[in-house]
Structure formats: C-alpha cells, structure tokens
Amino acid sequence: MVNLQRNLHSLKAEFHDKGDAAKGHKTLMKLIEADKKKELAHLLRNHEEEVVYGRELQQRFEVDTLLETYNLLLIAILAGYVPPALDEELSAEIQKILSHDSVKPYYEKYYRYKLTDYTLQYVTEKKYFTNIEPDSNISPLNVFIALSRLLDEDEDLEVFLAMLDYVKYGDIGLDDVIEILSSYEKLNKAFTTKRKTDEIKSIWGFFKYTTFLSQLREVIESVDNNPLLQSAMWLYHGYFLDRMNTRMKSIFVTAFKNLSHVLASPEVFQNLTADFSATDKTNDYDEQELKDTAHQIMEKSKEDVLFMLDAKWKKPMMEYFGN
Amino acid sequence: MATNHTTSIAIRHGSNSQGFFSYDPPDVLVVFVHGFGGNALGTWTNFPSLVLLEEKFKHADVIFYGYETLKGQAGDHAAMLYDFLDLCQSPLKNNILPREQNLPERTYKRILLVAHSLGAVLVRQAQLLAFTAKKKWVDKTEMALFAPAHNGANIVPLAMAALPGLYSLIGVIAKFRFPILIDLDADNSNTIWNAVKTETQKLQDKGKGNFTKAKLVVSAMGDKVIRSYQYLGDEPAKVVTNTSHMKVCKPLDAAHESITLLKSIL
Structure with missing residues (x-):
C-alpha cells in the first residue's frame, strides 16, 4: 500500500x-x-x-x-x-x-x-x-496517458476536434474538410504543402484522430481482464465517443466513403517514388500488393472507428454505479 | 516487484516525450528513441512497463523521447535530441524532472541510448554533435540498437510498415515525399546516415569515440526494411527469429529476448 x-x-x-x-x-x-x-x-x-x-x-x-x-x-x-x-x-x-x-x-x-x-x-x-x-495494468495506463496527452497537445487534432464540435474557422467547417477527402489532388496538396491552413490542419487532424482511435482500441482490448477499466477509459473520451456518437458515426462513414473513392484513382499508385534518387526503386514494392495493403488499412481503420463508437463500452460502469 | 518510478511525466522536449523517474537515486539514465512513424511510447508497447517492473531498472530514470517524423529532416531531430540529452545532465534544474515530484537532482554514471530503426541514426548523430561540442557526458553514453537503420532503409516498405493505422495512407497519397524518408534511402549515399557513418569511421580509425560502438545490436530475422550488416566497431548483431522490423521492439512479456538482451548490458 x-x-x-x-x-x-x-x-x-x-x-x-x-x-x-x-x-x-x-x-x-x-x-x-x-x-x-x-x-x-x-x-x-x-x-x-x-x-x-x-x-x-x-x-x-x-x-x-x-x-x-x-x-x-x-x-x-x-x-x-x-x-x-x-x-x-x-x-x-x-x-x-x-x-x-x-x-x-x-x-x-x-x-x-x-x-x-x-x-x-x-x-x-x-x-x-x-x-x-x-x-496490474500499469502499461495500459501509461499508454492511455500518453495517447490522451496527444489530444491536448497537437494543433491538427485541436482544429479537427473543434470542427467536429461544430466550430467553424472562417467559412470552413467539417463538411468542407470531409469533402476534400474525396479528392486525390487536394489531399496530395494538403500533405505536401509547407503552409498549413486551418482546413489542412483539420485534414491532418482527421488522419491523426482516426489513428488515435485505432490505438485507443488496442489499449482497451489489452485490458479485457478488467471491463470496468475498459469502460472508464472509453468514458474518459466520452465527450466525443458518447455525447457526439451519432454525429461521429455519420461523419466517419462519409469520410471513409470519400477515401475509398480516392484509393480507387489510378494516379494514387503511379510514380510513387519519382522524387527519390535516380536509382530505380520499383523493386522496393509490388504495386498490387501496395494497393491491397492500402485497402486493408482503410478497412481496418473503419472497423476500429466503429468498434470505438459502440456504446456498449459504457455499460460496465453504468451497471456498477446503477445509472 | 512493484514499480519504483514516478507516474508518466510529460516532457516538453521533442513530441509527447514521457519520463519515469526512479524514487531512489538513479545511477543510469535510459533514453528510448523511436524510429520513423513511431511515437514516444507506442513504438515500444510493453517495454515501458516491463522495464519499470524489472529489478535492474529500479535505479534508472527512463525516458521515452518522441519526435514528429513527418516534419523536418533527420538532422533536425538529431540536433534537438542532442540539446535534450545535454539538458538531461541536470534534469531537475532544467525542468525535465518537475519540482512537484519532490525528488533530488540526478547525477548519472551511465547514459544508455536505446533506439529503434531511424532512432539509431538520430542517436549516433546526437553523440557526434556532443563530441564536437566537447561535452564530457558523451563518454558516459552507450547504445542498444533494435533493427537500426544506420546502413539506410528501403523506403516504401519502411513507410508502409512503420506508420500506424490510417496514417500509413498519408505516405502513399503524398508519394512518400517526406525529407526524413529521403534521409534514410539506402541507395543514396548523399544522406545523413552515410555522413554519420563516415564521421564515425574516422573517429574509430583514430582509436577514439568508444561510445560510437553499440553495446547491443538486435536484428529481426528476415527484416525487409533495413540493410542489416555489420556496422563498424559495433558488437555483432543478435538475431531474433519469429519477429519483424516493427515487432522486434514490442516484447509481449518479460521473458522476451529483446528484454533479456537489454537487461544483459545494464
């Protein structure tokens, strides 16, 4: 003690x-x-x-x-x-x-x-x-703390989450950001430009938050011996996962649909390493394998988001406290 | 054994860096540096809790240093890591160890730098910067490297394996156009990894820079990301089977070979 x-x-x-x-x-x-x-x-x-x-x-x-x-x-x-x-x-x-x-x-x-x-x-x-x-669960606690800190410290996440909470930056809101996710040209520009506008920060924020949800899923699954701890970790992020559950589901379904559209564009996988040294790097990867991997990653991310938006996670704490 | 360390302390250097400070006076500072696409704690998965519960780490301060791999060049991050390591020589004075924890100032006898993949290039460059700046602490540093990318890396497999979750799609969409990936290109000799190696070779040829010889190198059998061959005066690599470039630094339990090997040099 x-x-x-x-x-x-x-x-x-x-x-x-x-x-x-x-x-x-x-x-x-x-x-x-x-x-x-x-x-x-x-x-x-x-x-x-x-x-x-x-x-x-x-x-x-x-x-x-x-x-x-x-x-x-x-x-x-x-x-x-x-x-x-x-x-x-x-x-x-x-x-x-x-x-x-x-x-x-x-x-x-x-x-x-x-x-x-x-x-x-x-x-x-x-x-x-x-x-x-x-x-008993120090490691998941430490990873949970590190993950949660990221949400407070990252500017891209701050802008994305504010937009998710209905904040507009000038005329730009989350719908505009989600729309960009359907365009390969715009996404490519967003990821390679040096100057980050609020719109671009939010796009980065979308990818970061989705990755955060995948990582939070890993933490929650790692403590399946302790349903109350799982439930409390989920509720800690309940402002979005619980309170804004319906809006999040709708936003993410559209976002993944738009991203599927982008991944279906042939230009995404063409000239992938054109910017590297003159040495031929095409042996580094197989284009079809890369396409398959990209699709698998997207499907897995979608599954992770839906997993995290399942309201069942609040039940153990609800039952323990009787409300 | 119960943990003998503080809670996770937020460190305002790098990105999302975290420290666990021993409640007892520590002899050793252990700094974990992740690779491309990793983050301060996530890269190492169970490493933090496993080392924190190990008797051998009881008198060690353990820091997980983070940096944003999609921003800037490897050289930028190495310089920032060097600055951070310099401040770590007096962590309490330099607000790395918060006064609120009510722990005394530290004087480390050893500094163990544990790096994965790209982290190895950063650690080596940070050491060289310290040597150039005539920092005495550099002679206390030792390296333990997991799947080090100090001989360069194969860019596409690295980006696809290392970036977590949906983040890996950013690599494809941006056509891997990130300076730090170009820094690691194994087929390009005009990069930081090669410059670091040349500088290290010069030091070792003069019989100097013992700190540049890694005490432990751990390779993953069949690693498709890095070029795995002997690096100058390093200890020969220990090869771990049934693992991969990413999993070699993610032990599942205390009996994992990566943990055992790290403990062996403490």
Missing part, C-alpha cells in the same frame, strides 16, 4: 498540482470559498445562452483539465496504480467541487461527461472497487 500512496502523490504532483489543472482548481476554489455561486454558474454556463471567449474560455479549459484529472484518478485506481480509497483531503476536494450546484450542470447537463458523475459517486458513496491487483 505504501507504493500505491507514493504513486498517488506522484500522479497528483503531475496532473493536479501544476499546469492547467492547478489553475482550474484555483479558479473554482476562489469562487466557491467566496460563495460566489452566480459568478461561478456564469463562468460555467451553456455557451448557447451567451457566447464564451477570451479569458473565460481559457478558464473553462482549465476547469476541463481539472475534471479530467479527477477522472484519471478513477482510471488509475482501476489500473491498480493508486489505492482504491483516495486520501481524505483529495476526496473532500472532489466532493466539494463536483457536487457544487454551480458546477454540476456544467458536466451533467450542458456538456454531459458521464465519467465525472461516476467519479463523484465513487468518492461520495465510497463505492470502492475491490479485487484490483496492485500494479
């Missing part, structure tokens, strides 16, 4: 005590302790009531990071990395923030994030997970 306490300290130091999560914590506690309910509710309002931008938007991102940290703690418990019962100080903080009347609507109603509900229930009702072997 000593090691698990040490791990908890390390996890808190990295994900809670510095950076955006620490700022989010400071903002919330300042408003809660001053009993500024209205101000807090206004900060965490539904953006459809009143547009959010500038400093407020940044503060909300910081709050989002803090909520993710609380949820990551739940995942770390399930992975056997930290003790099932968090220390008193941390438990009290989670309860104070997540059960606050001005905070609850933010993650329960306006931007539904079910895992946060479960984290609160876990701490409040002491619904401790049992039979978790210490250190």
